[in-house]
Amino acid sequence: MVTESGPAHPTVAVLYADDRPSGLAAFDGRARFVLVTEDELPAALKDADALLVWDFRSRAVPAAWPVDGPHPRWVHVAAAGVDTVLCPALREGGVTVTNSRGVFxxxxxxxxxxxxxxxxxxxxxxxxxxxxxxxxxxxxxxxxxxxxxxxxxxxxxxxxxxxxxxxxxxxxxxxxxxxxxxxxxxxxxxxxxxxxxxxxxxxxxxxxxxxxxxxxxxxxxxxxxxxxxxxxxxxxxxxxxxxxxxxxxxxxxxxxxxxxxxxxxxxxxxxxxxxxxxxxxxSPHMSGDTLGWRDDLAALFADNLDRWLADQPLRNVVDLRLGYVPTG
CATH class of the missing domain: 3.40.50.720 (NAD(P)-binding Rossmann-like Domain)
Structure with missing residues (x-):
């Protein structure tokens, strides 16, 4: 398990595979980031206040999500679709889920x-x-x-x-x-x-x-x-x-x-x-991936993290009943 920033809370678990999001250092002193792999995710979820699903292709969240006990209050997915993270325990746990609508x-x-x-x-x-x-x-x-x-x-x-x-x-x-x-x-x-x-x-x-x-x-x-x-x-x-x-x-x-x-x-x-x-x-799931797309994803998450830390309304809140962000 790799950590970034200091011991301050809240704790944000970041599920990643080969790369990690940029810009996290800007939140030093306001949030603690714990970078985890799929194997490390179950333990990290019990201690995290929020989860960033940076590895949006991963399907590890439903199996790792705590059925009872502590769990993140906010989940942000670095993708437009959130079907890979939704599960009954998450839907029923009072969790706010946001996505990266607008980037792609x-x-x-x-x-x-x-x-x-x-x-x-x-x-x-x-x-x-x-x-x-x-x-x-x-x-x-x-x-x-x-x-x-x-x-x-x-x-x-x-x-x-x-x-x-x-x-x-x-x-x-x-x-x-x-x-x-x-x-x-x-x-x-x-x-x-x-x-x-x-x-x-x-x-x-x-x-x-x-x-x-x-x-x-x-x-x-x-x-x-x-x-x-x-x-x-x-x-x-x-x-x-x-x-x-x-x-x-x-x-x-x-x-x-x-x-x-x-x-x-x-x-x-x-x-x-x-x-x-x-x-x-x-084609290999690349239709939305243009040069610089990871930076755009990181910027959107950083904006939402600023809002979350300031207790302001988040962008792209998913309707957990529908499974996507409603329009209009």
């Missing part, structure tokens, strides 16, 4: 827009032909006038909608609350309407949080409802999609293609069929 909105929107353009313009085939020294002339698709359905209308979904609109797509949304007039989506439909909307979209983009309602929402029936020429993009959470059903749909050519940046198991195992399934672009 524009980078992920840029990544999704890049994927849509790359798939429409056949870039994977172009690169494959170049590697084979094969002159493969063909015509490509235009994105102007095509339709996109963005599932998840939080800040990331909204940034995606604005950027896809800017390159000419017609965008509608699916979210928790139905709205007939929306600044970014035009129309937002409720989640129950999703099956009936899939057949109208050229691109279906998943930007929803992982909840009981959204888990497995893109299954064989949903994929069968999509257009044969449609494409699926998932930058939300891996379990939003039933992997075996997607593999079957792509192998049979029932949809034109897909791009996944998130998976049920990460890193993606070498023997996963997703590596070789036709029409699929695989």
């Amino acid at each position: 909105d524009t980078p992920i929107a840029e990544y999704v827009t890049g994927l849509v353009l790359a798939m429409a313009k056949g870039m994977p085939d172009t690169l494959a032909a170049q590697r084979e020294r094969r002159w493969a002339y063909r015509e490509t698709e235009s994105v102007a006038g095509r339709s996109a359905l963005v599932v998840g209308t939080g800040p990331i979904g909204r940034a995606i909608a604005r950027m896809l609109t800017a390159v000419g797509l017609r965008v509608t949304g699916v979210g928790r609350t139905e709205r007939a007039s929306d600044a970014d989506f035009g129309t937002v439909h409720g989640f129950p309407a999703l099956p009936g909307l899939l057949g109208d979209a050229d691109y279906v983009v998943l930007a929803a949080p992982l909840t009981e309602q959204t888990t497995g929402m893109i299954d064989a029936a949903a994929l069968a409802a999509m257009r044969p020429g449609a494409r699926l993009v998932n930058i939300g959470r891996g379990p939003l999609v039933v992997t075996a059903d997607l593999v079957a749909a792509l192998t049979a050519g029932r949809i034109a293609g897909a791009a996944l940046d998130v998976f049920d198991t990460e890193p993606l195992p070498p023997d996963s069929p997703l590596w070789t399934v036709p029409g699929l672009v695989v």
